[in-house]
Amino acid sequence: MPAPFFFSFEGPEGAGKTSVLTAVLPEIEKIVAGPVLLTREPGGTPIAEAIRNILKSDESTGMDARTEALLFAAARRQHLQETILPALARKQTVVSDRYLDSSIAYQGYGRGLGYETVWDINQFATEGFMPDMTIYLDLPVEVGLARIQANRQDKIDRLDKEDIDFHKRVREGYLSLADRFSDRIKTINADQALDQVIADVIDSIKQYVEVHS
Numbered sequence: 001m002p003a004p005f006f007f008s009f010e011g012p013e014g015a016g017k018t019s020v021l022t023a024v025l026p027e028i029e030k031i032v033a034g035p036v037l038l039t040r041e042p043g044g045t046p047i048a049e050a051i052r053n054i055l056k057s058d059e060s061t062g063m064d065a066r067t068e069a070l071l072f073a074a075a076r077r078q079h080l081q082e083t084i085l086p087a088l089a090r091k092q093t094v095v096s097d098r099y100l101d102s103s104i105a106y107q108g109y110g111r112g113l114g115y116e117t118v119w120d121i122n123q124f125a126t127e128g129f130m131p132d133m134t135i136y137l138d139l140p141v142e143v144g145l146a147r148i149q150a151n152r153q154d155k156i157d158r159l160d161k162e163d164i165d166f167h168k169r170v171r172e173g174y175l176s177l178a179d180r181f182s183d184r185i186k187t188i189n190a191d192q193a194l195d196q197v198i199a200d201v202i203d204s205i206k207q208y209v210e211v212h213s
C-alpha cells in the first residue's frame, strides 16, 4: 500500500467541490489502495464545527476581518491535531474539502489582509503542515455564483453573500497561489461538464500517486 497522502480540494463558491468529491472518493480509495478519510474546513471535529457555525452564521455579519482569519486558523489547528494527523498516523489517506489555501484566498485576498499576514498566523496554527497535493477547481466567479443561486437558494451563507468584487479577489488569490505553488497545486478547469471535471481530477490524482509511491 502506498504511503498515506494528504489531499486538499479548493475553489471559489459553486466550483463543484462537493459534487466532485462525492464522485471521486471511491476512485481515490482504489488509487491509494487503502482507506480514505473525507473531512472539511472549517470543521472536521466538534470544536471546529462549532467555529464553522459561528463563521457561516448571518449573526456574524460585520465580523472583523482579523477575527475571521483567526477563527479559521483556530478551527484548522484543532482539525489538524484531532483529525488529520491521527488519520495519517493510522496510515489513512486524508482528503480535506478546503485547507490553508482557502484562508489565503478568502481572508488574504478577499478581505484584503494580504498574503503574508494570513500565511504567518497559519504557520502558527499548522506548524507548516501542508497537503501533499491540492486540487484547485477553477472557474469564473459569475459561473460559480450562478450555479449556487440556481440550485441552493436556501443555503446561501454569509460568505456566499459577499459582493462580486470580493469573489473576484478570492479567485485572483487562488490563481496566484496556483502559480506560486505550482508543484503542489493542480488546477482543473471546473467550467466544463461535471463528468469531465471528475475525469480530470481522477487523472491528476492517479498521476500524482504513481509518481510518489
Ligand SMILES: Nc1ncnc2c1ncn2[C@@H]1O[C@H](COP(=O)(O)OP(=O)(O)OP(=O)(O)O)[C@@H](O)[C@H]1O
Binding pocket: 011, 012, 013, 014, 015, 016, 017, 018, 019, 020, 147, 148, 151, 152, 190, 191, 192, 193, 194, 195, 197
Ligand atoms: N461541472 C458542473 N456543471 C454544472 N453544474 C455543476 C457542476 N459542478 C457542480 N454543479 C452544480 O453547482 C452547484 C454547486 O456545486 P457544489 O455544491 O458541488 O459546489 P461547491 O464547490 O461544493 O460549493 P460551495 O463550496 O460553495 O459549497 C450544485 O447544484 C451542483 O449540482
Ligand SMILES: Cc1cn([C@H]2C[C@H](O)[C@@H](COP(=O)(O)O)O2)c(=O)[nH]c1=O
Binding pocket: 013, 040, 041, 042, 072, 073, 098, 099, 100, 102, 103, 104, 106, 107, 159, 160
Ligand atoms: C477554510 C476556509 C473557508 N472559508 C470560506 C469559504 C466558504 O465560503 C466557507 C466554507 O463553506 P463550504 O461550503 O464548506 O465551502 O468558508 C474561508 O473564508 N476561509 C477559510 O480558511
